[in-house]
Amino acid sequence: MTFSLALVGRPNVGKSTLFNRLVGKRLALVDDRPGVTRDLREGEGRLGDLRFTVIDTAGLEEATDESLEGRMRKLTERAVAEADVCLFMLDARAGVTPTDELFAGILRKGAKNVLLAANKAEGSAADAGIFEAYGLGLGEPIRLSAEHGEGMSDLHAALxxxxxxxAERAAREAPETDVTLPDELEEDGEDFDAPNPRAAITAARPLQVAVVGRPNAGKSTLVNKILGEDRLLTGPEAGITRDAISLRIDWKDVPMRVFDTAGMRRKAKVVEKLEKLSVGDGLRAVKFAEVVVILLDAEIPFESQDLRIADLAEREGRAVVVAVNKWDVEEDRQGKLAELKEAFERLLPQLRGAPLVTVSAKTGRGLDRLHDAILKAHDVWNRRVPTSRLNQWLSAMTEAHPPPAPGGRRIRLRYMTQAKTRPPGFVLMCSRPEALNDSYRRYLVNGLRTDFDMPGTPIRLFVRGQGDQNPYKNRTKSTPSRLRKHLGKGPAGGY
Structure with a gap:
């Protein structure tokens, strides 16, 4: 990525639509109503042979106080100051408004490079607005239609x-790198054959973590505290976050991509189209994640919606960490913690043993424990058990508790193997798989969880049949060829 491009302008001028076109995916939520985007969303932009970082910003508002609109404006102003290029977008059909003129002055003072774009410029109805745009003093406006893809070649020529x-600046400022040779490391006693439990987590493939929960649980505040900066919009209002925002960080030297999602209310309460889009965006983040952090409110933990979210993560096969936020305001912490653990075991038996961590997103207390819990959950999620150990364990389990014998015929468990990881999946071969009841399957899954140290992670058990197959079962009775040759070719049944 050679440079960063920030899309700025009034609400509802088409910034998110252009963002989706540049990144080639429908990442940002788009709706007819103004003010849908609130946080800064980054993506990898592609325009012809150009590769750059594109930033979708909230619509510029005139508010400068601590209201929601004022906080949105501060985030946008920070993006303007940090971006290499700002693309100031107008609605060509609406023409230049007094708000556009105000923000054009702000961009002239604070932005490094400014390009002017007149969006929604398809058709002759936009001609008047394009001529007005010349009066802003930002150069010739680029005529665009983000929805229909018109004007992309002109934008490419301007960029x-x-x-x-x-690109020249990046090449000039690139630091020299020293390559450490293997011989140098061997002299220091490094063992190259030693397994690396974090080998799968690299800068190219960071650990995917989604933070989910009910509205106003503190998800954005928690992500900001992990980042060490106010990157996401926060406040006392519920439902501030709308998009699922992904952020790349190195948390204690571990590359991660953290998804901050919109709060998920009960399905019956989600009636507006925009909230449905926000919840759908959060559900997609859960499906793409490897570890899901379910953030609870210490004052009202384990409500029905929290249980539904946890069940969703388990059904999707994701590693789960339960974090209880706002722990700094809790008075009886020991009693509350015991109550939380008891409720967790009782209400979420499918996630028995999953990490339960108390944190304070406001003060940062407990973030070290949360970091360790995420890595442990990821390790368990990737765990593989050798087949020999599995079958020794299976023999001991069947001796301690023999499988059922429906109809007086005992089900025989032949062998077990691990077919997959992420989450761990096991295949059990037995004589009559359809007769193996759910209680015995739970007995085996709980045993796997306990004996092979796989707490909290979803475990998949697939039962397959392998009965005694007689190779001559469906063949007609006949005299073997060797016997016929020895007896001669006389009539069947005698000499």
């Missing part, structure tokens, strides 16, 4: 000289 300048 090309800026991209070349930033």
């Amino acid at each position: 090309m000289p800026l991209a070349d300048a930033y």
Whole structure:
């Protein structure tokens, strides 16, 4: 990525639509109503041969106080100051408004490079607005239609000289790198054959973590505290976050991609189209994640919606960590913790043994424990058990508790093997799989969880049949060829 491009402008001028077109995916929520986008969303933009970081920002508001609109404006102003290029977007059909003129002055003072784009410019109805845009003093406006993809070549031509300048700067400022040779490491006693439990987590493939929960549980505040900066919009209002925002961080030298999701209310209460889109965006984040952090409110933990979210993560096969937020305001912490653990074991038996961590997103207390719990859950999620150990364990389990014998015929468990990880999946071969009841399957799954140290992670048990098959079962009775040859070719049944 040679440079960063921030899309700025009034609400509902088409910034998120252009963002989706540049990244080639429907990442940002798009709706007819203004003010849908609230947080800064980053993506990898592609335009012809150009590769850059594109930033979708909230619509510029005139509010400057601590209201929600004022906080949104501060985030956008920070993006303007940090971005290499700002694309100031207007609604060509609406023309230049007094708000556009105000923010054009702000961009002239605070932005490094400004390009002017007149969006929704398809058709002759936009001609008047394009002519008005010349009066802003930001150069010739680029005529665009983000929805229909018109004007992308003109945008490419405007970005090309800026991209070349930033590419030269990146090459000029690139630091020299020293490569450590293997011989040097061997002299220091490094063992190259030693297994690395974090080998799968690299900068190219970071650990995917989704933070989910009910509205106003403190998800965005928690992610901001992990980042060490106010990157996400927060406040006392419930439902501030709408998009599932992904952020790349190195948390204690572990590359991670953290998804901050919108609060999920009960399905019956979600009636507006925009909230449905937000919840759907959060559900997709759960499906893409490897570890799901379910954030609870210490004052009202384990409500029915929390249980539904936890059940969703388990059904999707994701590693789960339960974090209880707002622990800094809890008075009877020991009693509350015992109550939480008892409720967890009782209400979420499918996640028995999953990490339960108390945190304070406001003060940062407990983040070290949360970090360790995420890595442990990821390790368990990737765990593999050798087949020999599995079958020794299976023999001991069947001796301690023999399988059922429906109809007086004992089900024979032949062998077990692990077919997959992420989450761990096991295949059990037995004589009559359809007769093996759920209680015995739970007995085996709980045993796997306990004896092989796989707490909390979803475990999949697939039962397959392998009965005694007689190779001559469906063949007609006949005299073997060797016997016929020895007896001669006389009539069947005698000499």
